[in-house]
Amino acid sequence: MTRQRQILLELIDKSGKHLDAETLFQLAREQDPKLNRVTVYRTLKMLKQGGLVDELDLMHLGGDQHYYETRMKxxxxxxxxxxxxxxxxxxxxxxxxxxxxxxxxxxxxxxxxxxxxxxxxxxxxxxxxxxxxxxxxxxxxxxxxxxxxxxxxx
Ligand SMILES: [Zn+2]
Ligand SMILES: [Zn+2]
The missing domain is CATH 3.30.1490.190 (Ferric-uptake regulator, C-terminal dimerisarion domain)
Incomplete structure (x- = not known):
């Protein structure tokens, strides 16, 4: 598993919340300043496709914003x-x-x-x-x- 996947998965898993992609990007960058937005969004997509992360729209509360949470729950x-x-x-x-x-x-x-x-x-x-x-x-x-x-x- 690549480093950015590890970072994101840990963030999603530990937060126990429903974080949007932008928040996840900001948090991930605190751990690795080299990470860019495109990489983070692409990694989230891969985690979703791999069944490790669930993508939610939460009643479109934030318009088109999507939120992520672990599938381990x-x-x-x-x-x-x-x-x-x-x-x-x-x-x-x-x-x-x-x-x-x-x-x-x-x-x-x-x-x-x-x-x-x-x-x-x-x-x-x-x-x-x-x-x-x-x-x-x-x-x-x-x-x-x-x-x-x-x-x-x-
Ligand atoms: Zn209320
Ligand atoms: Zn939940």
Whole structure:
């Protein structure tokens, strides 16, 4: 395995996060300043083709941006907050069950299953409720009621 493959694989494996190609490039360059962007992107593609790394789009949260994670991890679903971009991982039996049911019911040989769930995290639900309450208050006809009357010119 070439040095750049080793560096990238370690970065992806150790981070435990979902890093995009540009972030990976920046991190890899800290370890080897000679690495260039083209090499890093090409290496990521090779790792993906070799089945060592999984490429995700995470509900297109970052437009066309793709994210990378190790394939060594147990299968999991990605739960993505569409407001703040937080990504949580859900591990559990329902995913294995879904896979088995697809195999049984459709006679399909499942090689890869990717589950993404989008919504609002607990924190963003609170924020959104506050924002909506504020917006509603502003659009009310009596909203100006509490504003101090302008001082009359003497
Ligand atoms: Zn959120
Ligand atoms: Zn993940």
């Amino acid at each position: 147990q299968e999991h679903a990605h739960v993505i907050c569409l407001r703040c971009g937080k990504v949580e991982e859900f591990f559990g039996e329902p995913l294995q069950r879904l896979r088995r049911q697809v195999e049984q019911n459709l006679g399909f040989d499942v090689l890869i299953a990717r589950t993404e769930i989008g919504g609002y995290c607990a924190n963003c639900q609170t924020q959104r409720a506050r924002e909506m309450a504020e917006a509603a208050a502003e659009s009310e006809p009596n909203a100006g009621e509490h504003i101090q009357p302008r001082q009359r010119k003497g």
